[in-house]
Amino acid sequence: MGMATMYCRIVLIMMTYYVSNYEAAPSELIGGDVCGAKPAEIYFLLDSSTSIWSVDFKKQLEFVKAVVNTFEIGPDKTRIGVASFSYTFHEHFGLDRYSKIEEIENAVKRIPQYIGGTHTDKALNGVLSRGLSKDKVRKDIARILIVLTDGASFNAKKTKDMAQKVKDEGIVVFAVGIGSRTNKDELAAIASTPKNPDDKYLFEVDNFDDLDNTVKNKLTTKACEVKVEEESVETEKEDQKDDNSGPECGKHNIADVMFVVDPSEVGSFHTKRIYDFIGNVVNDFNMGKDNIQVGLESQNCGAANISLNQYNNSRDLAKAFRSTKVSQLPDMLKRLRTHSYTKENGGRNIARRMAVIFVDDSLYDKKTVLDEARRTKLQDVELFVVAIGDSVDDELKALCSSPVERHIIRVPSYQELMESKPQFMKKFCLGL
Structure with a gap:
């Protein structure tokens, strides 16, 4: 057998092997x-x-x-x-x-x-x-x-x-x-x-x-090969009924939302401004047992905290935030992870767990704070950060959930906090 003939046979065998294997696994082209x-x-x-x-x-x-x-x-x-x-x-x-x-x-x-x-x-x-x-x-x-x-x-x-x-x-x-x-x-x-x-x-x-x-x-x-099945008329009617009830944020999904504010870090004057901001925000939440529940983590002693099932009315909740008296962030994050979303405090198994943390400077006790944040995120809690003023980027990225651009709301100053509400609502309410 000549070298040219042998070479052609080898090439033919290799091509046959490649084609047969390629046809046998069409999913590679899915x-x-x-x-x-x-x-x-x-x-x-x-x-x-x-x-x-x-x-x-x-x-x-x-x-x-x-x-x-x-x-x-x-x-x-x-x-x-x-x-x-x-x-x-x-x-x-x-x-x-x-x-x-x-x-x-x-x-x-x-x-x-x-x-x-x-x-x-x-x-x-x-x-x-x-x-x-x-x-x-x-x-x-x-x-x-x-x-x-x-x-x-x-x-x-x-x-x-x-x-x-x-x-x-x-x-x-x-x-x-x-x-x-x-x-x-x-x-x-x-x-x-x-x-x-x-x-x-x-x-x-x-x-x-x-x-x-x-x-x-x-x-x-x-x-x-899956095809879309047409939805029934009853389902469409149910959707139309749902679309006409309450604010948009929280209309379609269940979420347990905790706001985290550390007065010892931001000061009592700024704490009041944050509470006013939260009170304004929750007025646009669709609240209820099948929608959003809201709580507050603010005091080491727990005296000023609000459990998730304490308020179902936006107006009463907003009033509670505005009248809340003015804690170290690591302890609050730990309580957030271990207590805030429990059944005893109103947490619901099927609810999306979300938390909003307010910071306005470099983190005090950075290592402990970020370690508690990591543990909290591992417990399926989605962390958002409202960063006011000159916060440190690397710290914020480690503190919030991923992707960071969706979970950080940057505000130049406390004077502009209320004006940042549209930005906050756009990011926070996505999927709610």
């Missing part, structure tokens, strides 16, 4: 040629319970990154949100948080594991009320939920009922069961119902290593 860059709202719900070894939890995160990389990401393309669950629902970032794959990958890498029981019903409720709620998603865009779990939930009936509510809202649900401890009936109830024999919304694998090897290509291909 974001482009296969889907035609079709936009979607995709939300991941990851099991974070005690039964999952930390190494396996990280394999879930790697799976999320691998799936995300098969879609074309952008504000007008596919958007991604991620939450985890154990005893309760923890949203790590919403659909509108990141618009680049690199940002999503970095955020996924930082997701902590919150161990506890498998309360899948609470997680699905969180998806419905926060993650894929109607105010968060774009109209006429497919909504897709991908649920990963390694075991049966604590309450199968509640889980099945809540899964049905999610699907009744037109959300397409893919369920991925991992290992031998899952309940197939429950998984089938979570997953969307196939409309034809080729449809598949339930996947089962033996272990976490099989996520990337077995599930990724099939799941992304099916996700690509």
Whole structure:
């Protein structure tokens, strides 16, 4: 055999191998040629319970990154949100948080594991009320939920009922069961119902290593094929009814909001101005048991604090802020993390946890403050910072949640604090 003939055969074998493998994995083109860059709202719900070894939890995160990389990401393309669950629902970032794959990958890498029981019903409720709620998603865009779990939930009936509510809202649900401890009936109830024999919304694998090897290509291909279902007339009527009640901020979502003011840092004169500002802001909150609740963290002794369920009326709450008497920030952040959002103080499991911190100079005891802020954010509390005057940029970035440009409200002086309300409302009310 001549050298030229042998070379041609080698090239032919290599081309045959490449083409056969390329056709076998069409999902590598999900974001482009296969889907035609079709936009979607995709939300991941990851099991974070005690039964999952930390190494396996990280394999879930790697799976999320691998799936995300098969879609074309952008504000007008596919958007991604991620939450985890154990005893309760923890949203790590919403659909509108990141618009680049690199940002999503970095955020996924930082997701902590919150161990506890498998309360899948609470997680699905969180998806419905926060993650894929109607105010968060774009109209006429497919909504897709991908649920990963390694075991049966604590309450199968509640889980099945809540899964049905999610699907009744037109959300397409893919369920991925991992290992031998899952309940197939429950998984089938979570997953969307196939409309034809080729449809598949339930996947089962033996272990976490099989996520990337077995599930990724099939799941992304099916996700690509999801079509938008038309909403019912009843749903449209319900939306119209909701759109006519109360202020816009907090109309569509549930949030527990704490304002954090340290009189010992800003002084009593400036504290009064901050209270007046808060009183003005909350007048434009849609308050109630199914909307926004507001509390105040201001005194070490707790005498001037306001619990989340103390006021449901904006006028009374505004009056309370204006009449509040004039604490060290680390202690207040610790109480914020350990007490403010508890059930005893009016906290709600499904509510978005938000806090607004007022600062006007370099942080006193910077290391302790930032350490408490980090711990608070790990407890799924979203921190906003109103920076008045000459605050230090690096400190503010470490104090607030990401992305920093959405969570810092800069005000040149206390005299201009009230004028900053439109800027504050625009950033703070996004998604509420």
